[in-house]
Amino acid sequence: MTPSPIRDFVVGLFVLVGLGAVAYLSFQVGGLSYKGPVGFHLVATFGEIGGLKVRAPVVISGVRVGQVERITLDSNLRARVLLDIDPKLKLSVDSTAAIRTAGLLGDQFVALVPGAEEEYLKSGDQIAYTESALGLESLVSKLVTGLGSGGSGGGEEKK
Amino acid sequence: MRVRSIEAIGARTLGFVSELGRMAFFAGHVALTLVTRRPRPGRVVQEIYDVGVLSLLIVCGSGLAVGAVLGLQGYNTLVRFGAAESLGAVVGLSLVRELGPVLTGLLVTGRAGSAMAAEIGTMVATEQLDGLRMMAIDPVDLVVTPKAVAMVFAMPLLSCIFTVTAIFGGYLVGVVLLGVDGGNYLTSLESAVDFENDVAGSLLKALVFGVLVGLIATFRGYTSKPTAAGVSQATTSTVVVASVSILVFDYFITALWGM
Numbered sequence: 001m002t003p004s005p006i007r008d009f010v011v012g013l014f015v016l017v018g019l020g021a022v023a024y025l026s027f028q029v030g031g032l033s034y035k036g037p038v039g040f041h042l043v044a045t046f047g048e049i050g051g052l053k054v055r056a057p058v059v060i061s062g063v064r065v066g067q068v069e070r071i072t073l074d075s076n077l078r079a080r081v082l083l084d085i086d087p088k089l090k091l092s093v094d095s096t097a098a099i100r101t102a103g104l105l106g107d108q109f110v111a112l113v114p115g116a117e118e119e120y121l122k123s124g125d126q127i128a129y130t131e132s133a134l135g136l137e138s139l140v141s142k143l144v145t146g147l148g149s150g151g152s153g154g155g156e157e158k159k
Numbered sequence: 160m161r162v163r164s165i166e167a168i169g170a171r172t173l174g175f176v177s178e179l180g181r182m183a184f185f186a187g188h189v190a191l192t193l194v195t196r197r198p199r200p201g202r203v204v205q206e207i208y209d210v211g212v213l214s215l216l217i218v219c220g221s222g223l224a225v226g227a228v229l230g231l232q233g234y235n236t237l238v239r240f241g242a243a244e245s246l247g248a249v250v251g252l253s254l255v256r257e258l259g260p261v262l263t264g265l266l267v268t269g270r271a272g273s274a275m276a277a278e279i280g281t282m283v284a285t286e287q288l289d290g291l292r293m294m295a296i297d298p299v300d301l302v303v304t305p306k307a308v309a310m311v312f313a314m315p316l317l318s319c320i321f322t323v324t325a326i327f328g329g330y331l332v333g334v335v336l337l338g339v340d341g342g343n344y345l346t347s348l349e350s351a352v353d354f355e356n357d358v359a360g361s362l363l364k365a366l367v368f369g370v371l372v373g374l375i376a377t378f379r380g381y382t383s384k385p386t387a388a389g390v391s392q393a394t395t396s397t398v399v400v401a402s403v404s405i406l407v408f409d410y411f412i413t414a415l416w417g418m
Binding site for chain 1: 204205207208211212215251255313315316317319320322323326348349352353354357358359361362
């Protein structure tokens with residue numbers, strides 16, 4: 001087999017195109033480029049997280065600022081959600097974390113609503129005010145059973 | 160008569176198990192030459208040319224066609240629920256998770272795996288491998304290993320090229336022909352597919368399929384009977400066995416990867 005420079009070049013070209021496809025799938029389509037902001041963790045406990053999953057987005061005013069790192073059960077049998085968010089953010093201590101749904105049946109995400117206090121949350125702090133997930137089912141059952149009892153306005157709770 | 164047929168079942172089972180054992184030894188031999196012998200980059204480049212570059216045309220052509228069909232079918236189904244905007248997610252997920260690696264594996268089996276088995280089988284039939292042995296050259300080292308390595312190397316690249324052209328084919332039909340918003344197509348595709356679950360699993364599948372096809376094709380060729388019928392049998396059984404094992408392994412990888 002005589003070495004042929006054209007063949008080598010074509011093979012090299014093939015490898016480049018293939019690696020380009022791998023890179024496109026990994027970075028553009030797979031979203032690998034999103035380097036999650038590291039290190040700044042906040043904890044929020046919810047009575048009901050619905051369909052919230054690990055790696056669900058955390059948003060402020062609709063802008064993605066981090067993701068859900070871990071979901072565990074705390075000692076009071078409530079869902080303890082660890083959020084990993086952008087360390088550059090300054091969130092005041094009276095911020096609220098709410099589990100919202102994108103659209104009627106879409107995926108669930110955590111929405112942070114900044115508060116007004118001058119004091120800011122540090123990494124590892126717990127978010128005091130949380131709003132649990134509003135499941136479609138619980139909404140319907142509330143509507144059916146609680147029409148007369150003056151509706152609680154969906155599980156807002158203070159911890 | 161009845162005893163004879165039961166005997167046949169037993170003989171087939173034993174034959175299958177010893178075939179598996181021979182194949183494992185063969186795989187060990189290939190792996191050993193890979194580690195102990197001097198690598199032959201020139202041979203590997205030649206084989207990558209045969210497996211990869213020459214398969215590029217059918218991989219791209221099939222990719223475009225598959226993507227176009229997915230776009231059309233997905234659109235027709237989704238538009239009934241008013242969800243044509245998530246066409247990108249449907250096309251992207253089905254391609255990256257399943258169709259990309261599996262169809263590429265089947266195409267490459269037909270295009271390159273059969274040729275590999277036929278080439279080695281003919282070398283066996285014309286006693287070229289015996290000639291190599293006479294010159295104290297290990298035919299596995301010179302002939303088999305570069306082919307298997309090229310297959311393992313080219314398969315993931317071809318699978319990704321297939322997936323990207325198919326995404327483009329879906330874009331052509333969905334966005335250009337049927338009028339789904341282009342931004343929506345790409346955004347729903349990018350938000351539905353993530354790296355760890357989908358793209359990495361896709362690459363793993365393609366890699367495993369490359370190992371499967373590379374080993375089965377070279378093994379069948381290497382152990383073919385040295386006759387014309389033996390070569391044709393080796394080629395046929397390469398395509399059949401490799402295709403079936405791709406589909407079977409696909410299930411297990413999907414189940415274990417947790418996609």
